[in-house]
Amino acid sequence: MKIDDMAAFAAVVRLQSLSQAAEALQLTQSAVTRRLQNFEEALGVELLDRHTKPLKPTPIGLRVYEQCRVVLREIDALRELVASDAVPSGALRLGVPQTVGDTLLLEALQRLQETYPELHVQVSSGWGSGLLKRLESGELDAVAALFPAGKVFPEGLVGQSLARMNLVVVAPRGFASRKHYRLAECQQHGWILNPDGCGFRAGLQRALAEQGLNLAVNLEIFGTDLQLGLVANGMGLGLVPLPLLEGSRHRERLEVLNVTDFKPVIDLWLVRAAFVGNLQGAVDLVGEVITRRLGGTPPTVPAA
Template identity: 65%
Template sequence: MKIDDIDAFVEVIRCQSISHAAESLQLTQPAITRRVQNFEQALGVELFDRNTKPLKPTLIGTRVYEQCRLILREMDALRELVATDAPPTGVLRLGVPQTIGDVVLLDALKHLRTEYADLRAQVATGWGSQLVGKIERGELDAAVALFPAGKIFPDNVVGESIGKMELVVVCAKAQLPKKPCKLADVYQNGWILNPDGCGFRAGLQRTLSDQGLALRVNLETFGTELQLGLVADGLGLGLVPRPLLERSAQREHLAVMPLKDFKPVMDLWLIYPHFLGNLQGPVDAFGQWVAASLHKVREVA
């Protein structure tokens, strides 16, 4: 019974596909099939119902899968035990939200290159839920993401809150109400938001729904600066992190909507798998530099 066979078995169940498992492990499909068959022969049981599509585990296969996850976790712990003291080298796979990547990355990557010269950063962007999924699947070593305080992460993902980020509703200066108001007073103006999948948009939609109000999207587009430009032109309301508003070229043409019943604050989370070995130091430092970058933006503003 080999660890490689266990790894292949777990990946096939996770991906529900031999081809996707092969791609994930960078092996051929025949190699994955052979490893799974070797594992079944070693145990003397059939682990998959091969008459189903997508491929599904048998009842005993599901129980074996749960045990194998524990075994692989312990193997990770063992590797970490012997690897922690070695200097970090190779690739550090990082993830950042699309919304704040242009604000936090430049300084953080510069510090990483200076402090860890033998590490090469590889960066992916995505929504918070996508980044968590990539951590779960072992596709990233760490990520920063925006979630509400008290966010509960999957068992194999560690989450550390490293800062707070205020979100603000913005409008064109000419559209600013003369006195504080509520969402119900302005929601019909419509919104300029990120496409579906954005946590900011989902939070706004929940708040509106709780009040029996509909989310009216005038325009959806990626890019905070583009959104703020459209808001400044009077095409709708925007919802952005305050640090991004403060550094925007559109800042002088915008105003923060004084809403009495909607003042969202998100936590900035550093997320990573339980066992990082000698990458733990660089990951912790990356989180600190990202938090410092956001603080720096507020100070400059």
């Protein structure tokens, strides 16, 4: 029985797809098929029901899969013992939402290239929840994303909060005619927001619903910088983490509204697989650069 055969079986069950498992393992589909056959022959049982689509394990296959997960975690832990201090090399698969990627990613990538020239960084963008699922499935090594304070992550993932940020309502400079506003009054002017799936938008929508109001969206568009430029041009109101506003090139054309009944707070988390081997130093460097960029103190103890 070979570990590679076991890993191929676990990947097929986890992803429910031979092609996706092959992509995740960086193998051809025929190679994955051979490893599955080898594993079944070694155990003397049929592990997959090949008549179902997507692929599903047989009853005994499901029990074998659960045991394989335990074995593979222990093997990862063993590899971690000897690899975690090694110089980062190979590929680092990093997930970052576009909300913060435009502002925080450039410096982090530059530092990684300067510090670890043998490392190749692959960046994926998407909503935080989707990136987290990809991290769980082994498609990514680490994710920097915005989640609520106190977020509990799935087993096998380790998260550390890099910064706690206030979300602020922004308007064109000169917009405010008084010191205080209520959310219902802001709603009348419409919003410039990310499309559905954005946590900022979902939180705003919940707050409005609690007041019996529907979300009025003037423009749906990706990218904090572009959104702030449109707000500055008077196209609607925006919702943005305060540190990203302060670092924006549009800052002088914008002002923060004091909305008394809407003061959301969100954390920027760095989440990684429990075992990342020789990529640990690179993941730590990403966290340090982002924390410094946001004006915080690099955390020393990750929250499990």
